[in-house]
Amino acid sequence: MKGIIHCWALAGMAFLLGAAGQAAADKQKVYRNIASDHLEGILKDLDISFKKSTGKTDSIVYLDFEKGKTRFRLHNYNGNDLWIDVVYPGTSLEQVNRWNRKTLSSRAVLFTGDKQTSTYLECQLDCQGGVTDGMIRRFIQRFEIDAAAFAKFLGKQEDK
């Protein structure tokens, strides 16, 4: 009898170990278009106060917010894709590329305008393939971390 119980216990453990290797999934809503009020709701849930404005057309919505001294702009392009960026002073293309080599989620670009050169740290989320609320929250929060790291990175580069 003890042997049978032992066998069942081993089988149970094997099942649990096997299950641990599986990702625990749950049913969630997957959106392929993010309405502005939905996005605004997520920002409110994250305790982010924002200022809303529109772009060339009403379908382009900008949500501006600040964290510390950093100004973020979250763009919603007709619900199809989200774009978040922070503008920094101009730097060299080498530095921009160095950041892009080491980063995972964001990218830096150098923008040379008529009057001044700026560096943009930006990240985009393609909603057309499907996004969850968690993905959007993570997209914003991770970018905030990246922006802080990028500011440090630029500071260090300037010190050299």
Add this chain to the structure above:
Amino acid sequence: MVCCCVLLLCANGLVPAQDAKDPKDSKDARDVAELKVHTSISAEHLEGLLKGMDIDFKKTALKSKREGHYFAFARGKFKLGLYDHGGTELMVVSDFKALPLDFLNQWNRGRKQSRAVLHQGGKREFASLESVLDVAAGVTDDTVRHFLRRFEDELKQFDKLVHRSETREEEVYPSLPPEHLEKILKLNKVAFKKTAGRKAGNFIYAFSRDSYKFRLYDFQGSDLMIEATFSPAKLDQVNRYNLTRKFVRAVLHQPASGNAFTTLEANLDCTGGVSDSIVAYFLQTFLDETRQFDRYLSKLN
């Protein structure tokens, strides 16, 4: 502009002429007005109507065999086009991305004024909502205004329905174990070669598609990064590409030993929760991005 007749109309519809010979005598006199009925509308008259509705439009001549004009304008977040076919027929349209035929059919079954159509065979597949006003049958200025306003209302309803159809419940995973990722790759007919990364739990999946070689990095199931390698480009060329594209990152690598090369990269953060379809879309769109980047580099050389 051809004005064929003058009718007496009331706000609720047509009033028989004999019943309204002297509208002043009627207690509903204030609701009755003489309105011109057109069987053809000139472009100038249409422009006036649009301006009267505070519509800023861009007018172009129709390139098709039919004579007429096209008026492009925006209403809220929607882009609309108004086709004026020789002044005798007006068609208002608004485009959407391609939608399933059964969805469009479901809309068309319950509608009187507008119809939803899938356009295939051209450079891109897309859907549109459209409505036609037969001017030749006789219309007033109010008919045209009502036609446009009603279409705008229908457009909002259609858009809401599209949004609802785009949201569905799926199995969402907070992280992707290698077995699950491999299952998605196999389902998408990706034949890969798997190697372990330097850090425990990291894996690299190498595979080919359309003569391109890809490496998919799995960072402990929480992050996916896909890259394709190309010949080197100048830093300003790499930066210019990043300025014009979304969702990807072009990077120049100049190792101390070995040749310089460029990579195109994209990431998917899985910790917010991802479904199989999201991962599949990530892989598929990167293939399209790779083709684009390849074309960009080819033009430089």
